[in-house]
Amino acid sequence: xxxxxxxxxxxxxxLASTATAQAAAPSSAxxxxxxxxxVGINTINGSGCPAGTAAVAVxxxxxxxxxxxxxxxxxxxxxxxPIDFRKNCQLNLDINVPSGFTYAIASVDYRGxxxxxxxxxxxxxxxxxxxxxxxxxxxxxxxxxxxxxxxxATDSTEWAELVWAPCGEQRNFxxxxxxxxxxxxxxxxTGSTTxxxxxxxxxxxxxxxxxxxxxxx
Numbered sequence: 001x002x003x004x005x006x007x008x009x010x011x012x013x014x015l016a017s018t019a020t021a022q023a024a025a026p027s028s029a030x031x032x033x034x035x036x037x038x039v040g041i042n043t044i045n046g047s048g049c050p051a052g053t054a055a056v057a058v059x060x061x062x063x064x065x066x067x068x069x070x071x072x073x074x075x076x077x078x079x080x081x082p083i084d085f086r087k088n089c090q091l092n093l094d095i096n097v098p099s100g101f102t103y104a105i106a107s108v109d110y111r112g113x114x115x116x117x118x119x120x121x122x123x124x125x126x127x128x129x130x131x132x133x134x135x136x137x138x139x140x141x142x143x144x145x146x147x148x149x150x151x152x153a154t155d156s157t158e159w160a161e162l163v164w165a166p167c168g169e170q171r172n173f174x175x176x177x178x179x180x181x182x183x184x185x186x187x188x189x190t191g192s193t194t195x196x197x198x199x200x201x202x203x204x205x206x207x208x209x210x211x212x213x214x215x216x217x
Contacts, residue, residue: 007011010072013124014176024128031214031216032061032062033097033098033101034056036060036061036062037057037058037095037097038095039093039096040094041056041092041093041094042093044085044091045055045087046086046088046089047083048071048072048073048087048088048177048199049089052133053070053072054068054069054070054072055067055073056068056120060080061121064209064212065209065210066208066209066215067091067208067210069085069089069217072089072112072179072198072199073199074180074181074196075121075194075197076194076195076196077117077182077183077193077195078193083184085182086178086179088176088177089175089177089180090174090176091174092131092173093175093178094170094173095173100214100217102165102166102215102216102217103135103172103214104164105155105163105212106157106211106212107127107211108139108210109157110141110152110199110208111150111199111208112197113149113151113198114149114151114159114195114196114198115147115196116143116147116148117146117182118145120144120145120146120195121144121145122142122143122147123179124140124179125138125180126138126155126177126178127139127175127177128173128174128176129174130165130172135163137155139153141153150197156159159213167217177199179197180197181196181197
């Protein structure tokens with residue numbers, strides 16, 4: 001994993017990390033539409049993304065879009081409320097694709113920060129699918145305590161296994177994510193029993209990146 005700086009709404013940390021996975025081969029310039037795509041949020045729901053705390057931006061070359069959160073924090077233990085142990089966010093996105101092209105999600109980079117007590121275990125889950133499709137891609141990543149660092153996870157899909165948006169149809173793209181920072185609880189010699197996990201960023205330095213593959217219909 002590459003070195004990244006995370007400045008979250010709840011915590012800020014500096015991480016040295018090493019790449020754990022490689023994305024599927026990106027589309028060539030000939031396959032990528034010359035017209036800029038747009039991505040808008042139709043609906044947003046979930047305890048991890050209250051109104052006004054999530055934003056979407058598209059890369060200038062239409063090869064990826066990012067989702068940035070500013071209040072996505074789950075925690076258990078001292079200082080946590082009973083509903084803080086799990087946070088989730090459901091996004092329904094309107095992705096406008098130029099005529100004659102279709103796209104698929106080639107890889108996704110997830111980033112955040114976690115503080116886990118001894119014996120604690122945190123989980124980040126994600127799923128995404130096209131409107132009206134039963135073909136949903138799921139991923140789960142787990143970290144064990146003690147842990148006090150930024151985290152990063154990458155999901156990638158081989159070209160032959162990519163799920164493409166239907167050609168010539170406008171289908172919204174749905175993203176569901178969730179954080180659970182204390183699946184097995186945890187203890188500490190200091191007496192503190194707080195564990196937390198965040199997927200938030202206030203400065204855009206760290207966000208979830210969805211890398212796109214393109215092909216002509």
